[in-house]
Amino acid sequence: MEVVIVDSPAAGAEIAARAIAELLTTKPAAVLGLATGSTPLGVYDALVRMHQQDGLSFASARGFALDEYVGLDVDHPESYRAVLQREIVGRVDFAAGAVRTPDGWAEDVPAACAGYERAISEAGGIDLQLLGIGGDGHIGFNEPSSSLASRTRVKTLTLATRQANARFFHDDLGAVPKHVLTQGIGTILKARHLVLLAWGTQKAHAVAQAVEGSVRAMMPASALQLHQHATVIVDEAAAANLTQADYYRYVYLNKPAWQGI
Ligand code: F6R
Numbered sequence: 001m002e003v004v005i006v007d008s009p010a011a012g013a014e015i016a017a018r019a020i021a022e023l024l025t026t027k028p029a030a031v032l033g034l035a036t037g038s039t040p041l042g043v044y045d046a047l048v049r050m051h052q053q054d055g056l057s058f059a060s061a062r063g064f065a066l067d068e069y070v071g072l073d074v075d076h077p078e079s080y081r082a083v084l085q086r087e088i089v090g091r092v093d094f095a096a097g098a099v100r101t102p103d104g105w106a107e108d109v110p111a112a113c114a115g116y117e118r119a120i121s122e123a124g125g126i127d128l129q130l131l132g133i134g135g136d137g138h139i140g141f142n143e144p145s146s147s148l149a150s151r152t153r154v155k156t157l158t159l160a161t162r163q164a165n166a167r168f169f170h171d172d173l174g175a176v177p178k179h180v181l182t183q184g185i186g187t188i189l190k191a192r193h194l195v196l197l198a199w200g201t202q203k204a205h206a207v208a209q210a211v212e213g214s215v216r217a218m219m220p221a222s223a224l225q226l227h228q229h230a231t232v233i234v235d236e237a238a239a240a241n242l243t244q245a246d247y248y249r250y251v252y253l254n255k256p257a258w259q260g261i
Contacts, residue, residue: 014042017043033066034064039132039133040130043197048092064126065101066139070180125190126192127191129188130195131194135160136160137220143156147186153182153184157180162177189223193231203237205241207238211224211232
């Protein structure tokens with residue numbers, strides 16, 4: 001696992017966006033794994049800038065969201081389908097229908113989840129998966145105690161996650177869905193490159209546990225330790241509890257110039 005410590009979320013977002021741009025340049029039909037929440041917004045802004053200024057194209061690319069709420073109105077502005085459309089899909093040149101989210105409105109939830117897994121496989125698997133991290137260590141919406149082998153399925157959000165996300169629902173906790181469909185940890189681990197981003201002191205405990213703690217279901221992000229190509233990009237505040245921070249800085253500074261993240 002590579003840990004990159006940056007001065008600001010903007011600097012970290014730039015590194016992640018550059019990795020996506022390089023991937024799209026070498027593999028225009030790349031499959032991107034897209035996260036929602038606040039953390040990746042700077043990455044999406046940087047990609048939009050690269051699209052507008054440098055001609056970075058998503059025309060042949062495809063995307064899969066990590067997760068989707070269950071129980072929102074189909075046109076709710078905070079469904080992750082709507083959020084991704086607003087923050088990235090509608091701002092670049094993705095082809096119509098190229099980005100999918102799990103179907104949070106499905107009548108047959110197990111069939112929808114199996115179909116999502118199948119669609120990812122049929123697309124050739126995810127090349128680069130962006131990830132945020134919950135204060136409790138969740139990735140996607142795999143809350144603590146999620147199986148490290150889990151696949152796309154319905155999950156119940158913890159009260160802490162619903163409270164954290166109430167800011168997207170006018171601070172009305174009652175409006176935050178209790179259920180979601182989420183890629184499993186096993187699904188996430190199949191992506192070829194995992195890029196986890198974390199900003200701020202509220203993520204410092206989870207980041208340290210995920211990177212330096214034991215691999216366990218109670219800390220879902222610790223599953224990244226099992227992956228061959230995982231990059232963790234954190235700002236100084238989110239890095240505050242890492243015991244080996246100086247070593248990670250030293251490794252990153254001394255990387256061969258040709259090697260990306
Ligand atoms: C969102 C997701 C979640 C968030 C996490 C952090 O698609 O899968 O794991 O990444 O809840 O959320 P923010 O970025 O809002 O702090």
